[in-house]
Amino acid sequence: MTDWVGIDWGTTHRRAWRFAGGELAGHVEDGQGLIACAPNFAPSLDALLRSLGAVPEATTIVMSGMVGSASGWQEVPYLDAATPLTDLPRRLQRVVRPGAPCDAWIVPGVCWRGAGDVVDVMRGEETQLFGALHLRGAASDGWYLLPGTHSKWVELRDGRIRWMRTYLSGELFGLVRERGTLSAIMRSGDVDALDARAQATFERGVAAASNGALSHALFAARAQVVTGGLESTLAAAFVSGALFGAEWHDMAGRLEATTALRAIGDAQLCALHARCAALLGVAFEILDIEAVQRAAWTHLRAGETPR
Numbered sequence: 001m002t003d004w005v006g007i008d009w010g011t012t013h014r015r016a017w018r019f020a021g022g023e024l025a026g027h028v029e030d031g032q033g034l035i036a037c038a039p040n041f042a043p044s045l046d047a048l049l050r051s052l053g054a055v056p057e058a059t060t061i062v063m064s065g066m067v068g069s070a071s072g073w074q075e076v077p078y079l080d081a082a083t084p085l086t087d088l089p090r091r092l093q094r095v096v097r098p099g100a101p102c103d104a105w106i107v108p109g110v111c112w113r114g115a116g117d118v119v120d121v122m123r124g125e126e127t128q129l130f131g132a133l134h135l136r137g138a139a140s141d142g143w144y145l146l147p148g149t150h151s152k153w154v155e156l157r158d159g160r161i162r163w164m165r166t167y168l169s170g171e172l173f174g175l176v177r178e179r180g181t182l183s184a185i186m187r188s189g190d191v192d193a194l195d196a197r198a199q200a201t202f203e204r205g206v207a208a209a210s211n212g213a214l215s216h217a218l219f220a221a222r223a224q225v226v227t228g229g230l231e232s233t234l235a236a237a238f239v240s241g242a243l244f245g246a247e248w249h250d251m252a253g254r255l256e257a258t259t260a261l262r263a264i265g266d267a268q269l270c271a272l273h274a275r276c277a278a279l280l281g282v283a284f285e286i287l288d289i290e291a292v293q294r295a296a297w298t299h300l301r302a303g304e305t306p307r
Helices: 041-051 085-091 125-139 169-178 196-208 214-226 232-251 267-280 289-299
Strands: 004-009 014-020 023-030 060-065 104-106 110-113 119-122 142-146 151-157 160-167 261-263 284-286
Touching (some): 023 041, 125 151, 169 232, 196 214, 214 232, 267 284
Parallel strands (some): 004 060, 060 104, 142 261, 261 284
Antiparallel strands (some): 014 023, 110 119
16 A cells, blocks of 8 residues: 555644655644644544545554653553664554544554663654664664654664653743743744844853753843843843753763764754754754655555554
């Protein structure tokens, strides 16, 4: 079967790719992530499929991300991180909820456990790593950064997730910008397209994150604004830098100096992380997210789904 749809259904955003005859035939994205559409997953999926054009009723649909979480459409248990990512096509679970298409599947997330009670989880990023594995083959081992609402840092070895850590940087940025002490000074700033002054301020935030606890670095934005050391229009860039910097300073000791860190994700977020990498002297490579996703959906295609 050569017609299928792949959907990355996250917390705040959703992206879909339609394949016909084995070739990419459509790509759409919207803001109908888990928060916006729950619990109306079936009608939301119908609307998404209509936006992709004339999708045949029997088309196989493969979904990853928060759609398979406890608060999603249908909970799919996590796979242990010791499971090879190449097993994902055989671990898909059919959606059996009311209103679901007859051939809809969800990719399981991954649970990693470290020493003691250390545990971390992902949903959606495992599919991107699966795509990177197929793109890079034997050269896929190494460190990966998958930025987003919940930023993931992953060490991939022999097709398995050997180590991972999650940071709530994106979610924290949204929360402090919308409410609380910092919200009033952050709402006038734009971090989507940083000019030279905002870039320099972002780097100040990255540096501030190395001087103590993150909560201290965040409050520094307010202290500098009220004392005249920082324009309020640049506060969002400073806070963004502090949040990104907290990740980087925490991870600096783990990264291998001889191996490039590979980023998979939104271009603007990857560009900001590239600035952090340059500041800390870390080799950095941005993988083409579209190529990664196409590789993932191609190898999770209809012919490889369990029956």
